[in-house]
Structures are given as structure tokens and as C-alpha cells.
Amino acid sequence: RPRNFPPGPRGVPILGYLPFLSNGEPVYRTMKKLANTYGPVAGFYVGPNQPFISVVGPQAVKEALHNDDLNGRPSNSVILARTFGEKLGVAFTDGEFWREQRRFTMRQLREMGFGKSSIEYQTMEEIRDLIDEIRNQGKSNEDYIVDFKGIFVVSVVNILWAIVGGERFQRSDAKFKRLLEDIDLFFRVGNPVRANVPVPVFLLQMFPRLRSYFGVESDMFEPLQTFIKETVEQHERSRSVEADIPRDFIDAYLDEVKQQAVKNSSTTFTYKQLVATVQDLITGGSETTTNAIGFTLLYLIHYPEVQRKMQEELDQVCGTALPSLALRSSLPYTDAVLMEVQRMNTIAPVTAPHRAMKDTQLLGYTIPKGSILSINIDSVLNDAGTWKDPHCFRPERHLNVDMTKIVKNENHIPFGVGKRMCLGEPLTRNSYFLFTSSLVKTFEFSAVPGQPLPTLEPVVGFTSAYDGFKAVAKPRTITQAL
Numbered sequence: 001r002p003r004n005f006p007p008g009p010r011g012v013p014i015l016g017y018l019p020f021l022s023n024g025e026p027v028y029r030t031m032k033k034l035a036n037t038y039g040p041v042a043g044f045y046v047g048p049n050q051p052f053i054s055v056v057g058p059q060a061v062k063e064a065l066h067n068d069d070l071n072g073r074p075s076n077s078v079i080l081a082r083t084f085g086e087k088l089g090v091a092f093t094d095g096e097f098w099r100e101q102r103r104f105t106m107r108q109l110r111e112m113g114f115g116k117s118s119i120e121y122q123t124m125e126e127i128r129d130l131i132d133e134i135r136n137q138g139k140s141n142e143d144y145i146v147d148f149k150g151i152f153v154v155s156v157v158n159i160l161w162a163i164v165g166g167e168r169f170q171r172s173d174a175k176f177k178r179l180l181e182d183i184d185l186f187f188r189v190g191n192p193v194r195a196n197v198p199v200p201v202f203l204l205q206m207f208p209r210l211r212s213y214f215g216v217e218s219d220m221f222e223p224l225q226t227f228i229k230e231t232v233e234q235h236e237r238s239r240s241v242e243a244d245i246p247r248d249f250i251d252a253y254l255d256e257v258k259q260q261a262v263k264n265s266s267t268t269f270t271y272k273q274l275v276a277t278v279q280d281l282i283t284g285g286s287e288t289t290t291n292a293i294g295f296t297l298l299y300l301i302h303y304p305e306v307q308r309k310m311q312e313e314l315d316q317v318c319g320t321a322l323p324s325l326a327l328r329s330s331l332p333y334t335d336a337v338l339m340e341v342q343r344m345n346t347i348a349p350v351t352a353p354h355r356a357m358k359d360t361q362l363l364g365y366t367i368p369k370g371s372i373l374s375i376n377i378d379s380v381l382n383d384a385g386t387w388k389d390p391h392c393f394r395p396e397r398h399l400n401v402d403m404t405k406i407v408k409n410e411n412h413i414p415f416g417v418g419k420r421m422c423l424g425e426p427l428t429r430n431s432y433f434l435f436t437s438s439l440v441k442t443f444e445f446s447a448v449p450g451q452p453l454p455t456l457e458p459v460v461g462f463t464s465a466y467d468g469f470k471a472v473a474k475p476r477t478i479t480q481a482l
């Protein structure tokens with residue numbers, strides 16, 4: 001151990017602490033327990049020479065996320081296997097390459113509608129389609145029982161895809177659904193520690209079973225990459241004049257590739273990088289918002305009085321219409337419910353892995369260059385010092401005393417903070433609000449009669465997902481959704 005390395009468990013020779021982290025418990029919970037023994041910054045080794053730092057609690061997490069020397073990403077086999085064996089895309093690149101690509105991606109997505117009311121109309125069209133689906137499923141039996149497994153994802157991705165690829169997918173499109181299922185599987189089988197063990201490629205080739213243990217499932221991405229490549233080719237074919245205004249993100253990126261090819265021989269804007277970036281956007285954007293919506297319905301089934309209060313507010317402010325972004329500031333209780341669900345059930349309990357780009361300090365400890373950091377967002381969103389009763393579902397905690405305004409606590413950070421903060425936050429902020437508030441305005445959600453309440457316990461992998469569930473979705477007569 002280097003001098004002033006953070007305190008932590010020793011583990012065993014060669015494997016380090018790895019065997020003790022594979023006991024079936026979600027890693028973010030194991031890390032919180034380690035913090036009870038070793039403090040908010042705990043250091044250990046995974047494998048013979050890979051330092052691994054677990055960062056827990058508001059002070060350590062925020063210091064780590066604001067330290068630019070800790071903003072790198074590892075180059076492990078899982079990450080490389082996703083993108084043709086190279087470090088590409090925006091989510092897992094770093095340094096100047098990442099800065100340039102992230103800046104361009106964010107600017108283009110904003111211009112195309114990320115976080116803007118210009119895509120509200122399209123979003124509401126998707127929501128109406130989803131409401132239709134739920135209504136029809138409910139009508140098919142006398143108790144209005146609906147299966148909520150996988151029901152939101154196509155609608156959520158359609159909004160993202162309208163901006164990125166300009167197309168709309170049908171709910172019944174089996175090929176597209178299969179792609180989304182593959183993404184979900186990647187997130188479910190992933191383990192945030194194991195994925196970071198530097199396993200030599202020859203070992204993975206000699207022992208194929210090691211690939212699934214470490215989560216190196218490149219085949220999972222091949223169908224998605226083929227789909228993206230085909231979409232990019234279609235864009236190239238159907239673009240009429242070069243001076244045209246780009247129709248979507250792919251057009252804008254292809255324009256940049258062409259322009260840079262003429263003037264800059266060492267450009268980072270390439271065809272492969274476009275495919276990897278679009279892959280990052282779909283993987284980052286499909287199952288996260290989907291699970292946030294699913295968990296919200298689950299919490300409202302568990303807390304019917306919260307659901308009733310939310311509906312009262314929605315009815316009072318929106319009348320018979322569906323909610324809109326313009327009315328949002330008059331719906332503080334609704335927003336508080338969404339914030340409380342995101343706090344209680346963190347979709348990303350730990351950030352994507354960070355890497356120390358050089359020797360640096362964290363809470364006075366030395367973090368050696370090359371260390372991998374697991375930064376525990378869940379420990380901030382459920383910190384007892386901040387929230388007093390973190391295990392109670394209490395939306396009111398996000399409101400001022402007369403319940404008329406949202407009061408944002410600086411430790412409410414489901415999207416992270418700092419320069420690596422979630423790139424999809426502006427889109428999610430609006431779509432999560434419009435989806436959940438519209439569904440709660442239109443339906444009364446409750447457990448299936450005679451059956452136990454569906455579980456709130458997440459299915460944990462790289463991210464936390466809701467377990468597929470069935471519930472009653474009874475149409476409310478007050479709302480004219482269709």
C-alpha cells in the first residue's frame with residue numbers, strides 16, 4: 001500500500017478483496033458497511049495491483065465528484081468490449097477527447113430539444129400512446145389488471161430517439177424490443193466491482209466462462225451497433241443538400257465528421273465515435289428513466305394517501321386536461337413526490353466508475369494515479385445526517401413550510417454533480433415529470449386484489465431496476481387523456 005493510502009480491508013494474496021465483494025449483496029450496500037468500519041474513504045485492492053477506493057457519504061462524495069483529477073474512466077475489458085475494443089463514446093472516455101465530445105454532444109442535444117419545451121408535443125403523443133396501451137390492457141379483464149414489465153421503455157426511448165435518430169418505433173416492433181431487452185440485461189448482470197478487475201484478454205479467451213463472471217459481454221452490443229450503423233447509413237443516403245439544417249443529432253454529427261476531415265487530420269470526430277456515442281445515449285437513456293417511472297408507480301401503490309394527494313393537486317391545477325410543463329410550477333407536491341422516489345430508490349446507486357488521472361488527495365488521503373473509485377450516490381440520498389428519517393417516504397421534506405414551493409437540498413443528487421454529471425438530466429427532468437404526472441392523473445393505481453403488494457426492493461446490477469409487477473390501473477373519470 002502506498003503511503004497515506006485510505007484505510008481498508010486487506011483481502012487475500014493475488015485476488016485482494018475481490019472474493020469478499022461477491023457475496024450476492026449489492027455492492028453499494030457492502031460499501032456502506034465498509035464505511036462504518038473504515039470511514040468515508042476506504043481503500044483496498046481488487047486483483048494483485050488495482051487500487052480501488054470506495055467513497056461514501058455527502059462530504060467525501062461531493063469532494064470526489066468536484067475533483068477534476070478524479071474525473072477519468074477506467075479502460076477495463078468490459079468498457080473496451082462495448083466499443084470495438086477501443087475507448088470511445090462519451091460515458092467511458094476521458095481527458096481532452098471526452099471534453100471535446102461531451103461538449104459537442106451536449107450542445108447539439110440541447111439545440112435539438114433536450115430540456116426544452118419544443119419537444120413537449122412529441123412527448124405528450126408518446127404518453128397518450130402509453131395511456132392507450134395501459135387502458136386497453138386494463139379493459140381486457142374485469143379488474144383492470146395491467147402487466148408493467150417492460151411497458152414504458154419503448155415510449156421513453158422514442159422521445160430520445162426523436163432527437164438522436166429522428167424515427168419513431170411501434171410498441172409492437174419485436175426487433176427494437178429485443179435490442180432494448182439486451183441493454184436491460186447488460187445493466188442487470190453487471191457488477192460495479194468485478195467489471196473493474198483488470199483481467200488480461202488472453203485469460204478471457206482461454207476461459208470463456210470468465211467473460212460472464214466479469215461481465216465482458218461484447219456480443220450483447222453487436223445487434224445494437226448493427227442497428228445504429230444501419231441508421232447512420234440511412235441518414236447519409238437520405239440527406240439531400242450539405243447545407244441543410246440537421247434533422248437530428250446523427251445528421252449534426254455526420255456534418256461535423258465531414259468538416260473536421262477536411263481541416264483536422266487528428267480529429268476525434270469519426271464514424272466509429274458517432275456509433276459509440278449514440279450507443280451511450282441509448283444505453284444511458286433507455287432503462288434509467290423507465291425505472292424511475294416504474295418505481296414511482298410502485299411507491300404510489302404502497303402509499304395510497306400520497307397518490308390521492310398528488311391526484312388532488314393535479315385535478316385542481318389541470319382540470320380535465322393532462323399536465324404540462326407550463327403548469328409545473330403550480331404542482332409542487334407532484335414534483336416533491338418525484339424527488340422523494342428518486343431519493344429513496346436511487347436508479348444509479350453508484351456512479352459509473354471514476355479513475356484517478358494523477359496522484360491526488362481525497363479527505364486528506366492520497367489517491368494514487370490509476371485508482372478506480374466507486375462513488376456512492378445512494379449514501380448521499382439516504383444520509384441520516386441530511387434527511388433525519390431517510391427510510392421514511394415523505395415527499396413533504398422537499399417542500400417549504402406552507403407546501404407551496406420546492407426546497408432543493410444540496411444533497412439531492414440522483415444525477416451526480418460536477419463535470420461528469422449525467423448528460424441526460426435535462427431530458428429526464430421533463431420527460432419523467434410528464435410521464436408520471438400524466439399516468440397518475442389518468443389512472444388510480446393499486447395492488448392486484450388478494451395479492452401482496454409488489455416489492456419495492458430493486459433488482460441491482462450496474463443500476464437498480466424495478467422488478468416487473470402487475471397492478472390495477474383503473475381509469476379516473478376526471479381526465480380526458482385521449
Ligand code: HEM
Nearest residue numbers: 091284285288289292347348351352415416420422423424
Ligand atoms: C432517472 C434517470 C437517470 C439517472 C438517475 C441518471 C444518473 C446518472 C449518473 C449518476 C451518472 C454518472 C455520473 C458520474 O459518473 O459521475 C450518469 C451519467 C450519464 N448519463 Fe445518466 N441518468 C439518467 C438518465 C439518463 C438519460 C435519459 C441519458 C441519455 C440521454 C443519460 C445519459 C448519461 C450519460 C451519457 C452519462 C455519462 C456522462 C459522462 O461520463 O460524461 N442518463 N447518469
